[in-house]
Amino acid sequence: GLGVTAIAYLWWRKNRWQLRQVGTVSQLLIYPIKSCRPVSVEEAECLELGLRNGELDDRHWLVVAEDGHMVTGRQEPQIVLIDVNRHGGSLCLEAPGMEKISVSFSLPKTNKVLDCRVFGTDIQGRDCGDEVSRWLTSYFQSSQPYRLVHFEPGVMKP
Template sequence: MSGERGGLGLVLRVPRPGWLWRGAAAALLALGAVLGAWRWAGWRAAGRRRRLQRIGTVLRLFVYPVKSCRGVPVGLAQVTAMGLRSGELRDRFWLVTKEDGHMVTARQEPRLVLISVSCEDGQLALEAPEMKRLCVPVKLPRKNPVRNCRVFGMDIQGRDCGDEVAQWITTFLNSEPYRLVHFEPSMLPRKSKDIINLFRTTDEVAYPDCSPVLIVSEASLDDLNTRLEKKVKIENFRPNILVTDCSAFEEDTWEEIVIGNVKMKGTVCCARCILTTVNPDTGVMDRKEPLETLKSYRLCDPSERHIYKSSPLFGRYFAVDKTGTIRVGDPVYKWVPVDQ
């Protein structure tokens, strides 16, 4: 009998030695498993740990309310999922079209870049050389028809802004009849992924080419101008954000960046077209520079030719991960691993 009788007549059981060893071994194994899991979790966390590294400063901000018209410099902008916003001016939420709905840009009508846009008291104001200033309500009457439009071969809607502004644009451009349409929040946006497959299914735009935000660095512009006889301006390239305090074309490598309380993800570089050759001050298309010079040293790697084809690269497109507010003077950060 493996026990001992106590003074109260109780039998006190003494565990067999084998039980002790097996219990101790099980406890040690359990402790080892816990410690192992803790260390593994620690290694995984260390692998994910990152810090913010400053890479530049916001020098200028631009909103382009009407696609291909002059940009509006702003000191502060809200960054929405579909691009920059300043008050009621939203980036490329208005579009000039032919009567059949096909978009019209400065590629076809270079003088569009001479039309200035502003907003006050709920009115979109248009101004151009030798034209009387014209105002259009931002919130259009429901009686104005919704038109089916085509932007780079994709369908999208826009509410017609009326005959008066249509005649104003047609007169200034001395063109066939054109219309102005406005994208409204209830309308279905275009999917960036349907334009370039490297975007995510959640990335959407109204009338921009493909992306909510375009960033260019001042150093990239300076580098280009060292190679040109006739210097060009940042307005030739129509970015939303111009960044300083970084090296030329460094923006090509930015993957995840933070400005103010806004988080953005780099997607693809901006493949440049003939629109860059339109002089933003005269509305005259050169058709050669700065595009030819860019082609001499800014073509993509052959492995990426299926994305960019023969277009030179200048600037980088970004999608918006976290909306918020940015200001001129804000530092620009990128995420890097803790050991960098």
């Protein structure tokens, strides 16, 4: 046991971690809404659940179908054309042929909490309201309603 420890120590001492540049970050992108266009940022915090820049958290907003399953470019390819930006205290969505729509970063706590399914994992997200739901449903030209939900750490159904 002691011999193995001594050999390991000698190897570690010889091959100690040394910092060296292995790449250069040329652009930081945050995807506030899963599968929509990214937002380019100058800096970001690295958190347990992804990047953050101000109110923008990476993939904390999600488009879901009526049954709560996430919607990606596989189900609705035109979702990748939705531009997402921030303006003041709101998340702004723009898409071809659609008027711009804004959703407040501070959603009312009275908005419903919906059960959602993301890659086989059950989560909950706060519904962003009927106005953005109508916008998404119209954009996807669907008879099935779509909802935008926001993941809030610690959110629980009342």
